[in-house]
Amino acid sequence: MASQVKRSSRVAEGIREELSKLLTTRVRDPRLVGVLVSRVVLTDDLRSAKVYFRLLAGKEKADEAQTGLERAAGMLRKELAGSLDLRVVPELRFYYDEGQEARDRIDALLAEVKREQKG
Numbered sequence: 740m741a742s743q744v745k746r747s748s749r750v751a752e753g754i755r756e757e758l759s760k761l762l763t764t765r766v767r768d769p770r771l772v773g774v775l776v777s778r779v780v781l782t783d784d785l786r787s788a789k790v791y792f793r794l795l796a797g798k799e800k801a802d803e804a805q806t807g808l809e810r811a812a813g814m815l816r817k818e819l820a821g822s823l824d825l826r827v828v829p830e831l832r833f834y835y836d837e838g839q840e841a842r843d844r845i846d847a848l849l850a851e852v853k854r855e856q857k858g
Contacts, residue, residue, distance in 0.1 A: 751779040753823055754788060761818050770800070770807030777836045781829060788829040791836035801835040808833040 758776045773795035780789040792808065794800055812831045820828045
């Protein structure tokens, strides 16, 4: 079981890296400019992947970006099949990464508190 978890984590990281490359080099949809793949979570059977993304511009365009990603999902899966050595390429589902935004807010608040304590 441990090797299965390790494999799904390793494959998820490979998918994240490959999707990041594809979004910057192959996808021409203007809705996907500034999309960053923050993490990929795979099911244990490697058949389904939750792809979490962020935007350089912020959350305002998240719905547009998600629509663009869903439209490009077939092409992205085809490209992944060609570049990754997988028997089955997982179905891709896209989600805006709210967690990263929360972590960024907490970091900013902690930095502000630190500045106030020094001053």
